[in-house]
Amino acid sequence: MSLHIETPLLASRPLSLASGLDIWLKLDALQPSGSFKLRGIGAACQAYAQQGKRRFISSSGGNAGIAVAYAGRCLGLAVTVVVPETTTERAKQLIRQEHAEVIVHGKAWHEANALALSMLGEDDAYIHPFDDPLLWQGHASMIDEVAAKGFSPDAVVVAVGGGGLLSGVCEGLARNGWGQVPVFAVETAGAASLAAAMAQRQLIALETVNTVATSLAAKQVCQRAFQWSQARPVYSHVVSDQAALDACEQFLLDQRILVEPACGAALALAYAPTAALKQYQKVLVIVCGGVTATLDQIRQWRAAC
Numbered sequence: 001m002s003l004h005i006e007t008p009l010l011a012s013r014p015l016s017l018a019s020g021l022d023i024w025l026k027l028d029a030l031q032p033s034g035s036f037k038l039r040g041i042g043a044a045c046q047a048y049a050q051q052g053k054r055r056f057i058s059s060s061g062g063n064a065g066i067a068v069a070y071a072g073r074c075l076g077l078a079v080t081v082v083v084p085e086t087t088t089e090r091a092k093q094l095i096r097q098e099h100a101e102v103i104v105h106g107k108a109w110h111e112a113n114a115l116a117l118s119m120l121g122e123d124d125a126y127i128h129p130f131d132d133p134l135l136w137q138g139h140a141s142m143i144d145e146v147a148a149k150g151f152s153p154d155a156v157v158v159a160v161g162g163g164g165l166l167s168g169v170c171e172g173l174a175r176n177g178w179g180q181v182p183v184f185a186v187e188t189a190g191a192a193s194l195a196a197a198m199a200q201r202q203l204i205a206l207e208t209v210n211t212v213a214t215s216l217a218a219k220q221v222c223q224r225a226f227q228w229s230q231a232r233p234v235y236s237h238v239v240s241d242q243a244a245l246d247a248c249e250q251f252l253l254d255q256r257i258l259v260e261p262a263c264g265a266a267l268a269l270a271y272a273p274t275a276a277l278k279q280y281q282k283v284l285v286i287v288c289g290g291v292t293a294t295l296d297q298i299r300q301w302r303a304a305c
């Protein structure tokens with residue numbers, strides 16, 4: 001049995017009226033860990049458990065770390081999450097709530113990650129937040145569910161951080177015979193690593209990332225995400241932090257679901273479609289969710305924008 005749940009697929013009246021399109025929402029914000037990450041990470045953790053691993057190690061202070069902690073608790077295996085000092089109290093609390101061990105180390109993520117890697121023993125599995133074929137396969141299940149409902153999208157809108165979600169969505173589209181259905185890949189301006197790679201037609205690393213959409217803050221997308229962008233229709237779109245935050249607030253009002261700015265980035269395009277997106281009618285928006293931003297935090301960021 002999988003650790004993730006099948007999530008609702010619903011037509012959104014408010015988003016359809018705002019955009020003039022038929023907007024359908026795949027509500028992965030409703031996964032028990034609060035984001036789509038549980039699909040891939042749950043599948044990866046199950047596979048590693050079957051290989052005999054006894055402990056999972058993660059260095060994500062975000063939704064990936066929370067998903068690993070959730071998966072470990074469900075599987076009855078130990079979880080250690082090493083996070084940098086910058087990680088919010090809320091994120092640490094959400095990880096501890098799953099009975100995972102939290103170790104705070106280093107000023108930035110790469111220091112936490114280095115310690116996490118150094119701790120790896122024989123019986124441990126390191127769970128990468130986005131760059132693992134097991135994750136992409138697991139994420140692809142969201143598209144299988146859409147297909148099983150008999151719904152076929154004309155276009156798909158998805159947020160991009162390290163590109164694990166994009167890779168999973170593309171894999172899911174491919175395995176359901178939708179390899180030519182265009183994917184609109186959305187990033188915030190301060191973390192537009194896919195946009196940069198696509199513009200230069202090669203995988204490149206940004207020097208810095210700076211965005212309120214912390215779950216999108218990867219300096220470089222994984223190779224697989226870049227490959228997909230070159231091998232099938234993928235359109236890169238960049239929104240401002242402000243637009244992502246506004247979309248979070250509007251979505252809360254419209255659908256009564258609070259999501260992170262990372263997810264707000266994708267919603268921002270759905271609320272205000274570009275001419276390119278307007279060529280399509282039935283648009284599937286992946287509501288990837290995210291639990292690390294409170295409403296207070298989102299409102300503070302908005303006020304500061």
Ligand SMILES: *Cc1c(COP(=O)(O)O)cnc(C)c1O
Nearest residue numbers: 063161162163164165262289290
């Ligand atoms: C991780 C995450 C993303 C980005 O996913 P990637 O696989 O890193 O591209 C987007 N939204 C939320 C809420 C996330 O947790």
